Amino acid sequence: MTQLPLTQPPLMTESPLRILLVRPESTGGIGVHVDTLTRALREVGHDVRTLVATGTGAIPAIRHAARQARVDVVHAHGLRAGAAACLATRKRTVVTLHNAPANRAGEMLMRLIAQRADAVLAASHDLVEAVAGNGAKDARFGPVVAPALPAPTVSAPEVRTALRSELGLAGDDDRRLVLAVGRLAPQKDYATLLKALIILKDRLGPAGVPPVAIAGEGRGRSALQAVIDGHDLPVALLGHRSDIADLLRAADVFVMCSTWEARPLALQEALRAGVPHVIATDVGGVAEVTAGHLPLIGPGDPEALARALAEACDGSAPAGGAPDWDALWPGPEEELAAVLAAYSA
Numbered sequence: 264m265t266q267l268p269l270t271q272p273p274l275m276t277e278s279p280l281r282i283l284l285v286r287p288e289s290t291g292g293i294g295v296h297v298d299t300l301t302r303a304l305r306e307v308g309h310d311v312r313t314l315v316a317t318g319t320g321a322i323p324a325i326r327h328a329a330r331q332a333r334v335d336v337v338h339a340h341g342l343r344a345g346a347a348a349c350l351a352t353r354k355r356t357v358v359t360l361h362n363a364p365a366n367r368a369g370e371m372l373m374r375l376i377a378q379r380a381d382a383v384l385a386a387s388h389d390l391v392e393a394v395a396g397n398g399a400k401d402a403r404f405g406p407v408v409a410p411a412l413p414a415p416t417v418s419a420p421e422v423r424t425a426l427r428s429e430l431g432l433a434g435d436d437d438r439r440l441v442l443a444v445g446r447l448a449p450q451k452d453y454a455t456l457l458k459a460l461i462i463l464k465d466r467l468g469p470a471g472v473p474p475v476a477i478a479g480e481g482r483g484r485s486a487l488q489a490v491i492d493g494h495d496l497p498v499a500l501l502g503h504r505s506d507i508a509d510l511l512r513a514a515d516v517f518v519m520c521s522t523w524e525a526r527p528l529a530l531q532e533a534l535r536a537g538v539p540h541v542i543a544t545d546v547g548g549v550a551e552v553t554a555g556h557l558p559l560i561g562p563g564d565p566e567a568l569a570r571a572l573a574e575a576c577d578g579s580a581p582a583g584g585a586p587d588w589d590a591l592w593p594g595p596e597e598e599l600a601a602v603l604a605a606y607s608a
Contacts, residue, residue, distance in 0.1 A: 279308045279309050279310055280309045280310070280335045280336055280606060281309075281310045281312075281332055281333060281334045281335045281336075282304060282309055282310065282311045282312070282334060282335065282336045282337075282338060282606070283311075283312050283313075283314060283325070283328055283329050283332060283334045283336070283337045283338070284297055284300065284301055284311060284312070284313045284314070284338050284339075284340070285313075285314050285315075285316050285325055285337060285338065285339035285340065285344045285347070285348050286313070286314070286315060286316075286339070286340045286341065286344060287315070287316070287317055287340070287341045287343060287344050288315055288317050289341075291445070291446055291528075292361060292407065292527065292528040292529075293340050293341055293361050295409075295410065295528060296340070296359075296361070296407050296528075297313065297340055299408070299410055299595075299598075300598070300599070300602065301313055303595060303598070303599045304599070304602075307599070310332075312328065312332045312334070314328045316339075316344050316347055316348075317343070317344075321343070321344065321347035321351075322347045322350050322351045323351070325337065325339075325347055325348050325351035325352060326351040326352055329351065329352045329354055334354055335354065335355065335606075336354065336355045336356075336357060336606045337351075337352050337354050337355070337356050337357070338356075338357045338358075338359070338602070338605075338606070339356070339357075339358050339359070340358070340359045340361065341359075341360070341361060341362070342360065342362070342364065342369055342372040342373060342376070343372060345358035345359075345360065345372070345376045345380065346372040346375045346376055348380075349375060349376055349379035349380055350375075350379070355381050355606065356379070356380050356381050357380065357381060357382045357383070357384065357602075357605045357606060358376050358380045358382075358383050358384070359383075359384040359385070359386070359405055359407075360373070360376070360383060360384070360385045360386065360390055360394060360525075361386050361407065361525055362450070362523070362525065363389075363390060363393065363523050363525075363547065365449075365450065373393070373394060373397055374397045374398070376394070376397075376399075377394050377395075377397035377398045377399035377402070378397070378398050378399075380399065380401075381401065381608075382401040382402075382403065382605040382606075382608055383399045383401065383402045383403070384403060384404070384405025384601060384602065384605055385402065385403070385404060385405060385525070386404075386405060386406070386407045386525030386526045386548065387404075387524075387525040387526055387547050387548025387551060388404055388548065388551065389547055389548065390525055390547070390548070391403065391404050401605070401608060403601065403604075403605065404601070405598070405601045405602065405605070406526065406592075406593035406597055406598045406601060407525065407526045407528070407598070408531075408592065408593060408594060408595055408597075408598045409528040409531035409532050409535065411535075412508040412511070412532060412535060412536055413508050415508070415509055415512060416506060416509055417506075417509055419509075419512045419513045420513075422506075422509045422510060422512070422513035423440060423513045426440055426474075426476050426499070426510070426513060427440070427474070429476065429499045429501065430474045430476065430497050430498075430499045431497070432474055432497070436474075438470075438472075438473050438474055438576065439473050439515035439516055439540075439575065439576040439578075440473075440474060440476065440513065440514050440515050440516070441473045441474065441475040441476070441514065441515070441516040441517075441518055441572065441575075441576070442475075442476050442477075442478070442510055442511065442513075442514035442516070442517050442518070442533075442538070443456065443475065443476070443477045443478070443479075443517070443518050443519065443520070444477075444478045444479060444507055444510070444511075444517075444519075444529040444532075444533075445477075445478075445479045445519070445521070445527075445529055446479045446480060446481040447477070447479055447480060447481030447482065447483035447484050447487060447500070448481045448482070448483055449483070449522070450521055450522055450523060450524075451479070451520070451521050452520050452521055452522050452544075452562065452563060453477060453483070453487055453520070454486075454487070454490070455520050455562075455563055455564070455565050455568060456475070456518060456520050456568065457487065457490045457491065457494070457496065457498070458565035458568075459565040459566075459568035459569040459572060460472050460473075460475065460494075460496050460498065460569075460572075461494050461496070461565075462565055462566065462569040463569050463572065463573060464494065464496070466569075467573075469495075469497075471573075472496065472497055473497075473516065473572055473575075473576045474497040474498070474499075475496075475497065475498045475499070475518075476498075476499045476501055476510070476514075477498065477499070477500050477501060478501045478502075478503075478504040478507060478510060479500075479501075479502075479503065480502050480503045484500060487500060488500060507529070507532065508532070508536065511532060511533055511536035511538055512536055512537075514533075514538050515538070515539055515540065515575075515576070516538065516539070516540040516541075516542065516572070516575045516576060517530075517533035517538040517540070517541045517542070518541075518542040518543075518568075518571075518572070519533075519541075519542070519543045519544065519549075520542075520543075520544055520562070520568055521544055521546060521562070522544070522546060522562045522563060523546045523547045523562075524544075524546055524547045524548065524549055525547050525548045526548050526551070526552055527549065527552070530543055530549065530552055530553075531552060531588070531592070534552075534553075534557075534585070534588045535588055535589070537585060540575035540576075541557055542560065542568070542571045542572065542575060543557060543559055543560075544559060544560055544561065544562040545559035545560065545561060545562070546562050552592070554586075554591050556585075556586050556591075
């Protein structure tokens with residue numbers, strides 16, 4: 264396994280590269296990362312083309328785009344797009360892995376990428392070890408940096424009022440507002456979050472259940488809504504939102520209960536936004552992000568999550584001050600340097 268220092272290479276090669284960035288259809292972290300990387304590479308003079316490649320047409324689409332643009336490097340993101348790129352071209356192929364395989368099919372895709380890609384960047388160190396264990400000749404850490412939060416568009420009190428209205432809360436209801444951000448998919452494990460709320464309702468009554476807003480969309484919506492309705496939980500599924508920064512500034516508690524994450528952008532954003540209480544599961548690269556400054560809970564444990572929610576919502580202030588997260592994390596320069604190192608190795 265090869266792991267080079269993040270800041271070794273210069274940010275510009277002797278001549279501009281022609282780069283094809285390949286991504287799946289994603290409005291989440293992968294999409295944000297690729298958009299940010301595209302701008303950064305263009306700013307230092309490289310010729311960057313982008314392609315959304317999905318389904319059975321991904322391989323011929325990548326092959327055609329690479330030939331048409333006469334690219335030097337094909338850089339694909341995610342398991343499916345990465346495997347398709349490895350099969351589509353003999354140009355230098357770099358793959359960034361953002362998620363661990365969720366099933367046997369995903370494990371096969373990772374093995375193919377490990378054996379065929381010229382370099383594999385992984386968003387967390389456990390993912391680096393996993394792809395190296397599958398035979399990657401060049402596996403290295405590639406930080407995925409959350410962009411800076413945009414300026415507020417409305418005041419926090421206005422957002423809180425709107426959220427309380429969506430949750431059907433009375434004007435004198437002073438319960439803490441809990442926010443979760445992420446697609447409605449098994450990996451995010453909102454089922455465990457709902458189980459934790461049911462535990463709190465059974466033990467403390469309806470007044471002891473904190474109101475929760477979940478920003479995200481996905482195929483799991485109907486199943487989650489059925490549980491919410493069946494147990495009369497104060498939970499609002501907000502769908503896709505473009506005002507995440509405003510929601511974070513208005514939240515009292517942020518919860519991320521995923522079964523696996525690399526360097527989750529939503530968690531980085533919540534910490535950077537200064538949400539008073541942050542609850543997260545100890546999975547993947549989360550401990551790398553929180554750097555020992557945040558107590559973590561085990562995944563898939565509704566009892567532990569119920570306790571954490573109760574403690575966060577009991578009215579007490581969080582212990583200690585928040586660190587300078589940006590000083591602890593790799594920045595955009597390290598993110599770009601790692602990519603260029605993989606292109607030129």
